[in-house]
Amino acid sequence: MALPLPPGLTPAETGFLCEMELVTVIPRQRLESLQLLGGPTQPLNPPFPTPLPLWLALLLKKQRRANIQPPAWLTLSSLRTILDFETDDRTAGVFSPPPALPQPKTFPDPDLPYLSPDTVELSTPFLKDTHTSSAQEGALPYHWLELASLLLASAADDFPDADAIRVLIRDLREVRMSKLRKGFRVLEGGAGLKINGVGGLEVAEVRGFVGGVVDGLRRLGRAREEMRREREEEDGNTGVGDEEGSEDGMVL
Amino acid sequence: MDTDISDILASVSSPTVHPHTLDLQALTRAWVNERSAPELLPYPADLIARVSGRLSAQILKIESLTSTNNPGLKSTLVIYQTELERVKFLLRSYLRARIAKIDAYPHHSLALPASHLSPLEKQYTTHHQSLLSTHYHTSFLSAFPASLQRLDDTTGGVSMVDRPDEDTAVFCRVLRDCGGVDVQGTEGTAQVELRRGDIWVLRWRDVRGRVEEGSVEMI
Numbered sequence: 001m002a003l004p005l006p007p008g009l010t011p012a013e014t015g016f017l018c019e020m021e022l023v024t025v026i027p028r029q030r031l032e033s034l035q036l037l038g039g040p041t042q043p044l045n046p047p048f049p050t051p052l053p054l055w056l057a058l059l060l061k062k063q064r065r066a067n068i069q070p071p072a073w074l075t076l077s078s079l080r081t082i083l084d085f086e087t088d089d090r091t092a093g094v095f096s097p098p099p100a101l102p103q104p105k106t107f108p109d110p111d112l113p114y115l116s117p118d119t120v121e122l123s124t125p126f127l128k129d130t131h132t133s134s135a136q137e138g139a140l141p142y143h144w145l146e147l148a149s150l151l152l153a154s155a156a157d158d159f160p161d162a163d164a165i166r167v168l169i170r171d172l173r174e175v176r177m178s179k180l181r182k183g184f185r186v187l188e189g190g191a192g193l194k195i196n197g198v199g200g201l202e203v204a205e206v207r208g209f210v211g212g213v214v215d216g217l218r219r220l221g222r223a224r225e226e227m228r229r230e231r232e233e234e235d236g237n238t239g240v241g242d243e244e245g246s247e248d249g250m251v252l
Numbered sequence: 253m254d255t256d257i258s259d260i261l262a263s264v265s266s267p268t269v270h271p272h273t274l275d276l277q278a279l280t281r282a283w284v285n286e287r288s289a290p291e292l293l294p295y296p297a298d299l300i301a302r303v304s305g306r307l308s309a310q311i312l313k314i315e316s317l318t319s320t321n322n323p324g325l326k327s328t329l330v331i332y333q334t335e336l337e338r339v340k341f342l343l344r345s346y347l348r349a350r351i352a353k354i355d356a357y358p359h360h361s362l363a364l365p366a367s368h369l370s371p372l373e374k375q376y377t378t379h380h381q382s383l384l385s386t387h388y389h390t391s392f393l394s395a396f397p398a399s400l401q402r403l404d405d406t407t408g409g410v411s412m413v414d415r416p417d418e419d420t421a422v423f424c425r426v427l428r429d430c431g432g433v434d435v436q437g438t439e440g441t442a443q444v445e446l447r448r449g450d451i452w453v454l455r456w457r458d459v460r461g462r463v464e465e466g467s468v469e470m471i
């Protein structure tokens with residue numbers, strides 16, 4: 001019964017998450033609002049564009065009851081802007097910035113239990129307008145690669161220029177992957193690694209490698225780290241007076 | 253100044269999230285957190301009770317719709333059933349990920365605070381462990397000296413109780429600004445600033461508290 005998978009989401013599970021994202025659908029048939037487990041859907045009235053979860057949009061698309069309007073960032077001009085950013089020498093060390101986030105609406109409360117509704121802050125795939133037609137242009141959201149491949153596979157006829165977009169997506173993927181690999185140099189000795197703008201599938205792809213390297217390096221350096229910790233504790237015990245001494249210890 | 257006003261307007265006029273959608277978000281987060289964290293996380297008993305209650309209600313609804321035999325409802329039924337299976341997968345995968353961790357570290361799991369295990373999980377672990385120790389005793393442990401028969405001995409500097417590695421590197425996303433957080437590295441302790449929207453690879457020990465309060469999520 002226990003799950004036989006290693007820790008961390010697999011690419012298939014990341015795709016499952018992506019299918020919860022809202023996309024814009026142009027209905028061809030009426031459909032009343034449905035009381036689903038994840039909340040009610042909006043009623044479909046042709047030809048008014050309506051946001052629906054991707055899994056439902058793909059289902060309706062398969063039955064030819066709706067068309068999917070590609071998100072605003074998944075257009076030729078937007079993807080070209082992003083590709084220019086990614087291939088620019090001046091921004092070789094960072095990913096193109098992700099879409100802007102709304103202000104947080106909740107606050108941590110130590111008295112409330114884990115995942116209490118009052119402290120749950122919405123995040124992808126439940127953020128509004130990351131993949132709808134009113135999404136931010138020129139910024140790749142977290143599930144960009146999954147969404148693009150799903151749409152290009154099942155709803156290619158809804159794109160005015162599907163083949164050109166396919167090529168751009170592949171270029172983007174290669175550029176970003178090589179950036180990610182170059183970024184691994186900082187893994188050595190670093191306390192943490194910040195990878196803003198990375199995508200879900202990209203994380204799924206490098207998780208095993210990054211986790212293995214960070215944990216492996218930590219095991220190699222464990223003896224040294226424990227010695228350092230002990231020394232710091234000793235310094236802390238001797239008193240507040242010898243701050244200079246402990247700073248020297250950090251440099252070593 | 254402009255941004256302040258627009259922020260205030262956004263916070264006032266933003267439509268509230270449907271409670272079912274919020275619960276689905278919470279369940280999804282519980283699943284991703286549990287799949288990625290090296291350690292067993294607290295059990296959100298209320299959330300799981302709400303979701304399971306809705307699941308059974310939805311199954312009843314689908315059954316009654318099926319029995320009406322209305323051909324116009326067929327496509328709607330497909331949608332209901334697809335969504336039902338998706339949520340069932342989520343819940344099942346979540347519970348199975350928990351069982352995998354409990355199986356890997358049974359003694360450690362039983363020693364966790366009561367909020368970490370559901371009554372069923374606790375019953376399963378206790379029963380499994382008692383069966384296992386009875387079996388070990390009858391097959392070989394009884395032949396050992398009395399001082400060596402325990403399965404959870406912590407004397408002598410080495411603990412027999414296996415624990416998850418709390419220093420495992422995890423991928424996480426910051427949901428609310430956390431300010432400066434001390435992180436351990438091999439070279440020393442450093443302070444990093446966790447801002448909303450950041451994605452980090454950090455040690456589990458350093459973010460665990462933030463994940464439990466909901467300011468950071470695993471990815």
